[in-house]
Amino acid sequence: MGKGCITATKYFLFLFNLLFFLFGALIMGFGLWILLDNQSFIAVLQEESNTLKVASYMLIGVGGLSMLMGFLGCVGSIYEIRCLLGLYFTCLLLILIAQVTAGVLVYFQRDLLKQEMASIVNNITVHYTGENKTADVAWDYIQKTIQCCGWTDPGNWTDNIKIKNSSEILFPCSCRNDSISPQQPGDLQMTGLCESETPQWPIYSKGCVTSVEDWLLNNCGVILGICIGVAVVELLGMILAMCLCKSVLQEDYTKVPRY
Secondary structure, eight states: OOHHHHHHHHHHHHHHHHHHHHHHHHHHHHHHHHHHOOSSHHHHHHHHOHHHHHHHHHHHHHHHHHHHHHHHHHHHHHHTOHHHHHHHHHHHHHHHHHHHHHHHHHHHTHHHHHHHHHHHHHHHHHSOOOSSOHHHHHHHHHHHHHTOOSSSSGGGGGGOHHHHTOSSOEEEGGGBOTTTSOOOTTOOOOSSEEEOSSSSOOBOOSOSHHHHHHHHHHHHHHHHHHHHHHHHHHHHHHHHHHHHHHHHHHHHHHTSOOO
């Protein structure tokens, strides 16, 4: 391989590793968002599901490792360090295998994840008190924003312990349908349980399952796009690293003095 080709390969590898570093930062940022977000359905799942917490830590770890690999790839390509390029290639291969394995597991476990999601929400509605628990506040925000009530339907709230044991007619304030029962001026209660003046709750009639699933599917598309982008950059990085490593070896042998 000529000197110009080696130089071109070196700088292309540097560029792809820079992109790889940025994609790793995106994955790490997404993991941090899952861990720290408190105003979306992710907060509801994160509060009750250890699986999601573990997944967020894994995303942060993979993102951090991807950033490190991108940095090592940049250094290895610029200074043509064969050992570093070989280590970089091996780490990229392991990361790619881990990503494909994780994707396959999530795909085949999607029905189980859906059941776990329904179980988590039902557990929240049963033990809901209206206090400042992260899951309660996040679920109130979802119901008010999406204009829905309960998981499959508003009947899920009839199993709430506080509603069942109260002598008053209570309903979740975040389910209030303003077209049926407009809030009075100064009545800004958005969380907790409200008292109904009639036996029929003035609430939204549809459940949140469809809207939440659509929301998750939309976000899964973003995640999938990021993962595919990372995988493409990883493959290109592996190919370029292998080519550059081979070229550096050839260049070293040609530089050996002949007597």
